[in-house]
Amino acid sequence: MASNAPVGKPTDMSAPRPPKVAGIDSTVPAPPHTAAPLTGVPSAASPSDAALPPGVLIQDRLASWVSDLTTLHELTERLIKTDSLDEALREVLGAGAALVGARRGMAVLEPADGLGPTSTIGLGLAHADLGTIETVPRGSGSYGRLLDGLPEAGPAPSGPSSTRPARVPEPIAIRDVRTEEGLDPRHREVAARLGYAASYALPLATEEAGRLGAAVWLYDEPAEPDERRRHLIGLYGRFATEHLARLLQVERARVRVATVAEELLPSRLPRVPGVRLAVRHRTGPQGGGDWYDALPLPEGALGLAVGSVSGTGPSALAAMGRLRASLRAYAVMEGEDPVAVLSDLELLLRLTEPARSATALFAYAEPAQRRIVLAGAGHAPPLVVGDHRTEFVETSLSAPLGMLTCWEAPSVELSPAPGETVLLYTDGLLRRTGEATDRAFARLHAAAASVPVADRSDPGAVADHVLRTLLPRGIDPAVEGEDVVLLAARFE
Template sequence: MSDRRDSREQLRRLQQVTDAALSKLGVEDLLQELLVRARELLHADSATVMLLDPTGTELIATAASGLEREVNLGIRVPVGRGFAGAVAARGQPVSIDHVDATTVVSPVLIDEHIASMLGVPMITAGQLIGVLYVGARTPRRFTPGDVELLQLVADRIAPATQARLHSLDRATAYALQRSLLPTRPPDIAGLELAVRYVPGAQVGVGGDWYDVFELPSGMIGVAVGDVAGNGLRAAVVMGRIRSALRAYALETDDPADVLTRLDYKIQRFEPGAMATAIYAVIAPSLDKITMSTAGHPPPMFATRGTSGRLLTVRANLPLGTHMSLPRTNTEVALPPGGTLLFYTDGLVERRARSIGEGLDRLAAAVTASHPDVLCATVMSTMLDDRPAPDDVALLALRRSVND
């Protein structure tokens, strides 16, 4: 009866602590508080959280109580290897009562003379996000009650950690993306420019970007692209792709060549990444623009007195598809007043309508007005003054009428 009362009291204390933590603490403090509580409840000498890395192949020591060296040393454990790797691979509790190089990957566990361990998976929304384990220096066998209690702690840690990490990921990705996108397009004689970017309300920040830059040859480079996926990784990959495109643009004025080099770079150094992009160069005389597309929607074009129309641009494969097909260019005349709108697919794609309907609606909204007015009109028309479900990037340019 006394043991039962003690267990109920422990669970009550755990509930109180976690409820308070969930509402008030940040990720680090939350994990630390719950790890201390887990040690107390299971009479363990150490407690550690290892979170799955973005590739899903390794566990990284993220927080610890009693074995802080694992975090300080940045211990990583491949999924499927050792004790923690086995918990992650099986998605089930694992306990061991013999700790040496044959059963664990982390040398800290051996150096600290951990004798017995119990680990459980951290799962939220059906997805594994990490492993929680405790260790004891005195040999012991963990009971089914111990397993149940530790799993309860993990079940409370997992969603709180995921929510906070998602929030941090989104905030970091947004800050990174905003730092990479030009705050305003450069002043270029004879050209009027405007840009817009809004993160998706449903998926958060993604890998959309725009860019405008002057080249040593006198050409003007214009790029718009979209990295597949969303969140911090998409924003990081976007930054690397954008920088690489700028570097290749300094070496050649041929848009198809720039995208060919960029594609090879992505295949070589960004495994698993895929992106669409359109890159164009405007002649120093501003009377023509040459562009190449990599699976990206063609721009809309309008001249004075005409409504918008979708340019016919030779289609090429997206970046990162691992198919080495020749890329091609399309050349378009740009008369005074000629207006181009580059955009990402978040502007025109909706679940409730076809892509064709979205493009028709966009074409009807495009005129040869000032780029700032055009961007405002397009955003209002296409989003119906509601938050964009997916992120959207726009770049509008017009050759000055009095050029």
């Protein structure tokens, strides 16, 4: 219990109305079950404590401990529900403001290893205010001193530098910006402009996680948190740093997976006379196996493909890369026959990935003749968008690759009119809507039919309109969900 004991007067957290700090009402609410202060009981630091019954002092001290622990429990419970770095930083700022009795603040995410990501979040501060604070010389600002001073803070323990834990610096309190010694004049100027008179900065760092950033809270009047509040914010800060470290690992893993996925896909779309291409691709946080391809073929032909490999993560990405590379080879050899291309791909998948399935659609296009021959394996049908029609291409039902002993399905031929756009997409576009399959298809059709006439000459504008209409909230890469691929081909 000693590690959780509050420092200072035991009645601070049990008073019916929290004390004011720097002229601001404390935002730390007293829990409804907290014991009220007993009449006539002096502070624990009073010399007359010895005259009081021991049970009274113990009861009051226990009530203070319970109140502090309850507050920390509620704040940490709220923090662990956050699942992104920015959301977590905002929660840390709000909880910290309640604990130290401040109204405004800012948090800076700047990992010491320099690998990013970096971010600056404000509480009660506009974007311009954050920019103004950042004009203060880094060595004069309290958060800047914490960020830059961590490697040299305190004697480092012995041992190899690669395994030596980082030393955590102490928080920095500036009780009065106007009278504090050693501050840069620019610091005082910015404080006067923004209307704050004091600050309290806390490192977001632990010996295990290292330095991740710093948070600073701003007071409207000269002040600093008392010892009890320092103790509470210190406990909360250590917990918050470990939570931020976990979110940082997840974010870095997501970025790496997204980078690998992008590298496995075409870096640019080919230029083929008679057709214009555009693509929109978003990868989920775990990295799915959705892919697309567009490759020029002999005699001015063009091969278009979209597909999806079952599973997520690195193994799905590796399988996706192998299938895409194989399909390109099959398309060059026998692209005129999409059924043969997918049959070869199915055989390869069954021999090399027996526990995995995949959907795929391959189209052999001759832009000069505006002719397309396509075949699909368990894949959603393409959508033709033009001035006079918006309709799905009628394809036969077929099983995904790897599901049957021998895959087989007939091909379909279509002739898009001049100015029409053919949309190829993966199932993730439909599943991201959260609707049942039939309703998702209906929404996709309505989105394509509502493309403005002025945008229909640009396949990229067509794709963007469909995405905005179908997914009005956009595609947050940090939110769990299917990959999305939308490949648009406009025929001249």
